[in-house]
Amino acid sequence: MFSRFRAAGRLGLVSALIPALMMGTAAAQFSQNSNAPIDITGAQFEAFQNEDYALWTGDVQVVQGEVILTAPQLKIYGIGGGRFNRVDATGGIRYTNGLEAISGDRAVYRKENETIVVTGNVVVVQGRQVMTGQQMTYYLDTGKIVFNKETKARVRGVFFTEDNAPSNSGPATEG
Template structure:
């Protein structure tokens, strides 16, 4: 388990990028330690795998899931981090829930699929696929065949 935590901590420094929608909060988060917790884990030549009540925190940001895996490309760099089973990602500004999430390092994008819920303050948007750019905070929600995107938005100053 010790090797998996070391490998996961190195790979999960990527989550500093996944941290927040604004450059200021992200810069603050990226300087903070990464904490990893899981019931089981392993390190392999192709990446790492953490299972059973996995939680990763860095500063105010948290990623929880039943399982989180990191995959290496060429070299020692982690290319993707995949979370599955009860995915819950929260920053100071957003909360994203879904069944599965794949974070791609090269384009700083996380794609959450399944029953997706994006919450920003009181505003809520639901769909089946959310693409979220962690550098800009831009989000794009899509629906699957036969379903629709749904949302509730509160104008500023509405008190609701």
């Protein structure tokens, strides 16, 4: 019974860490309202205390305010004492905050170098602007983003300026 209580306590601690783990050290990077509750759902949760990791599986969804992170699997390493060191979201990830969306095959957060690396068919959408590549690295300490540093794949960006944005007034007519 005591081990179940201890696991439930760690579950609460792990749940509180998810925003910082997935989107940076500042919870505001995960949600505009970082005080909003974090709601995590999945088909199954397992804590492997002896191996020092926790695993959410089956259509995992993390919601905080307007922010939604989905993945088939979320694995958190280093849960002992709340000192996480890595989080893997795998199987096709999607992140959205209402203003932008990021998708890819996998996302990995590593505490040792404060990075989030999204790999495999990476698509970043901000409004009408779109960037694609095979790997995107986000450096949490500097805010720097690098596409495809370690791959030979090409990076593509489609950007609209105010001059070439479509007009809402319709086509011009001669009068």
